[in-house]
Each structure stands twice: as C-alpha cells, then as structure tokens.
Amino acid sequence: MSTKGRTTQRLDKVLSNLGFGSRAELKKMAKQGSIVVNGTVMKDPGKHVDPYTDIIEFEGETIQYREYVYIMLHKPPGVVSATEDLRDRTVLDLLDKDYLVFEPFPVGRLDKDTEGLLLLTNDGKLAHELLSPRKHIPKTYEAIVEGRVGEEDARLFAAGVTLDDGYATMPAELVIHSYEERDDGVILSRISLTIHEGKFHQVKRMFEAVGKKVVYLKRVSMGELRLDKSLEIGTYRELTEEELALIGRTASL
Incomplete structure (x- = not known):
C-alpha cells in the first residue's frame, strides 16, 4: 500500500482500535513497559506512529495492523442481516470478538430465512x-x-416481471436444473436465478408474480465473489487475496 497522503495515528488509538484495551488501560500498560515501538519501550501511548511501517509490539507480541476486515459468511437461516436486533440473533453474533472490534456490518441483507453468501466489512x-x-x-x-x-x-x-407493488424488474437469468415430486404430489423445481437489483424479497416476489412459491433460497454469488462451497452453514472466513482483487481491494488496505 502506498504511503502517499497517509497520516500517522496515536499509538493508543491504533491499539484500542485493534481491541487491546481502552486508552486508560493502555496508558497503564505503557507505564509498565508493555508497549514497544521499533525496539524502544514506549511509555507515552499518545505518541504518533505509522501502524503500517513501524514495528509495534504489545506484551511481547508483534501486532499486525489493518484498517479493514473483509469476511465471507455462509449465513444460516434464522439469523438476521443486521448489527443488532432485540428479538433475533444477528450475523454479528456469529463472529469472534476479535473481529467485532473492527465494527463490521453486513453489505446488503439476506432475508431471515435465506441462507448463503453474505459479505461483512x-x-x-x-x-x-x-x-x-x-x-x-x-x-x-x-x-x-x-x-x-x-x-x-x-x-x-x-x-x-411486474411485482405486487407495480415495480417492473430488470431482466433476470433463470436456469432450470431439475424436478422432483414431493410426497404430497407437488412438483418441486430446482433453479438458479441471477438478478441485477436488490428489492425487498425480490426473488420470492418474482416467483409469486408467475404463480409459484419459493420454499428454499440460497445466495451463491455477488458480483464475481462466489460462496466457498467448503464453508459450512454458520461459518466464515476472511477473503483471500484473489477474492479481494475481485472486489477491487488488496490485502494491504
């Protein structure tokens, strides 16, 4: 990452943003000699550092600074795409506290009963x-x-197609994969659908517009970013360098 135009930051701000403690706590730790910058014990955590180039050690461990996180989550059904909810679990409840210090949020949303690809950043x-x-x-x-x-x-x-509120959707690509018959005689169709907008309950409402009902829905891609098939429901991982490139980002951001 280029250093052009980048400003330094207070050391305690850098460390608190990474979840190492409050500024008050970091001030005490600094006095105890727990913070080292470029080989020098830093007693004053208010000093400015460049977290990308300076070597910062906290309690003997070198920290790896980054400003952003990019997380691929295989969202399970029953969890809401929000940062907080008074009734239901949110996607943030699935993350480790080490990620929560970055204050990530879901990019867009998936319906509560829909599973699949959700990007958190x-x-x-x-x-x-x-x-x-x-x-x-x-x-x-x-x-x-x-x-x-x-x-x-x-x-x-x-x-x-025209939805129930009169909105006319953009053209969408529907691929039919297979059929099977349920015990009650109802035919089930397995399909893929690619849409180019994100209206509320859009996929379900599109099928309702042609007299059919979606009973299972999973998002598998967003732009060029595809859900990792090995990622089990409810689990997550950070994007790879290749995946970051697909969304116009690099690992050094």
Missing part, C-alpha cells in the same frame, strides 16, 4: 460501491420452487 466505501443501484451488481441464487418452473417462466423473467 467495515469498509463503507466498498459497501456503497457494491450496493449502489446504478452499478446493477449481479446476484445469483439457488432455489427450490413449488410448481413446475418452465421455459415460459424463463422467458418472462428475461423480459422482466
């Missing part, structure tokens, strides 16, 4: 870029739908 600029209605970032879902989804549905979706 504290990079507000990236969130704006990915969610901007003008960008029309494609999002692909896998779904199980009650009823036989056919080529006529694919044609209607390709032209755009």
